[in-house]
Amino acid sequence: MPLGELEAFLARWGKERYRARQIFRWIYRRFAEDFSAMTDLSKGFREALSGECRVSSPPVGKTDVSGDGTEKTLFRLEDGEAVESVLIPEEDRRTLCISSQAGCALRCGFCATGAAGFRRNMTSAEIVHQACFAAKRLAERGERLTNVVFMGMGEPLENPDEVARTIGILMSPFGFGLSGKRITVSTAGVIPGMLALAEAYPVSFAVSINAPRDDLRSKVMPINRKYPLKDLVAAMKRIPLRSGRKVTAEYVLLAGVNDSPRDAGDLARLLRGSRVKVNLIPFNAHGEGEFASPSPAAADRFREVLLSAGIQTITRERRGADIRAACGQLRGKYPLSPRRVVPILGGTKISGNER
Numbered sequence: 309m310p311l312g313e314l315e316a317f318l319a320r321w322g323k324e325r326y327r328a329r330q331i332f333r334w335i336y337r338r339f340a341e342d343f344s345a346m347t348d349l350s351k352g353f354r355e356a357l358s359g360e361c362r363v364s365s366p367p368v369g370k371t372d373v374s375g376d377g378t379e380k381t382l383f384r385l386e387d388g389e390a391v392e393s394v395l396i397p398e399e400d401r402r403t404l405c406i407s408s409q410a411g412c413a414l415r416c417g418f419c420a421t422g423a424a425g426f427r428r429n430m431t432s433a434e435i436v437h438q439a440c441f442a443a444k445r446l447a448e449r450g451e452r453l454t455n456v457v458f459m460g461m462g463e464p465l466e467n468p469d470e471v472a473r474t475i476g477i478l479m480s481p482f483g484f485g486l487s488g489k490r491i492t493v494s495t496a497g498v499i500p501g502m503l504a505l506a507e508a509y510p511v512s513f514a515v516s517i518n519a520p521r522d523d524l525r526s527k528v529m530p531i532n533r534k535y536p537l538k539d540l541v542a543a544m545k546r547i548p549l550r551s552g553r554k555v556t557a558e559y560v561l562l563a564g565v566n567d568s569p570r571d572a573g574d575l576a577r578l579l580r581g582s583r584v585k586v587n588l589i590p591f592n593a594h595g596e597g598e599f600a601s602p603s604p605a606a607a608d609r610f611r612e613v614l615l616s617a618g619i620q621t622i623t624r625e626r627r628g629a630d631i632r633a634a635c636g637q638l639r640g641k642y643p644l645s646p647r648r649v650v651p652i653l654g655g656t657k658i659s660g661n662e663r
């Protein structure tokens with residue numbers, strides 16, 4: 309529950325608002341997993357809480373640690389589904405990449421999660437638990453979680469309400485206290501959800517573009533048939549941005565598919581006039597599927613074309629590839645077939661603006 313919801317819930321028991329803050333601190337700062345540990349609450353209150361509520365902490369499967377320090381953790385959900393999150397240590401940051409759905413319905417051609425199909429939406433409790441687990445692990449080493457990116461399994465804006473509730477907890481000063489600048493929601497381009505969330509929270513957005521023309525993008529990302537590039541780029545321009553901030557345009561480079569200089573030129577023209585920075589992501593081969601990683605020369609050439617068009621562009625470092633934790637490689641425990649795809653495009657309701 310975001311703070312406001314918890315306050316309202318406790319008000320029905322006649323409890324003061326600060327009680328909700330106390331509980332938040334216990335859960336998100338001291339990682340208590342049981343109300344009995346919350347010793348500044350009266351015994352009777354703790355018992356009442358234990359009778360009606362639960363601090364959700366789904367069992368953690370295993371954590372794989374990559375040679376570059378990246379850690380991938382498997383979480384088992386109560387109904388047997390499984391999701392993964394990835395903790396990426398960098399010099400001055402500890403970034404957690406979290407999942408928001410078990411599987412994904414959008415079937416982007418290059419993505420292992422999409423290939424496994426959609427299982428179900430995660431609850432905010434399940435989503436935020438990934439952050440609690442990582443923050444606790446970091447605290448044990450005297451470190452702190454600094455950034456959260458919704459780039460794990462699933463399309464966050466196909467699960468907009470639970471993602472918004474999670475963001476409320478991440479941003480609450482009594483929760484994780486992260487600023488919107490440190491939270492990035494990555495979307496395949498669910499336009500209504502993106503605009504609704506941008507209204508509700510000042511988070512950062514990363515939009516997967518992945519092809520500069522509709523014909524090609526529809527092949528790589530079927531969602532393009534519903535939200536084509538022209539509409540998507542127009543929507544990106546409508547995201548309110550504080551000064552100096554930009555929307556990130558993600559572009560997975562697929563050898564021989566979308567990595568030619570012509571593609572780079574078309575992308576530069578498409579993004580002209582937008583406040584964007586481009587993240588180039590050389591495809592991480594995950595063993596199945598038709599795509600291959602681009603050559604370093606092709607990736608460099610692509611970047612040069614964008615830079616010479618005046619577009620800020622970086623090529624993302626590949627992290628965690630040896631433990632299948634890199635972009636597009638997460639798939640929980642699911643086999644890649646048979647496909648179980650449920651078309652759920654279109655859910656866009658965002659509620660709550662909890663801080």
Ligand code: SF4
Nearest residue numbers: 412415416419422462
């Ligand atoms: S890239 Fe993202 S939206 Fe596309 S199938 Fe994978 S998880 Fe879903």
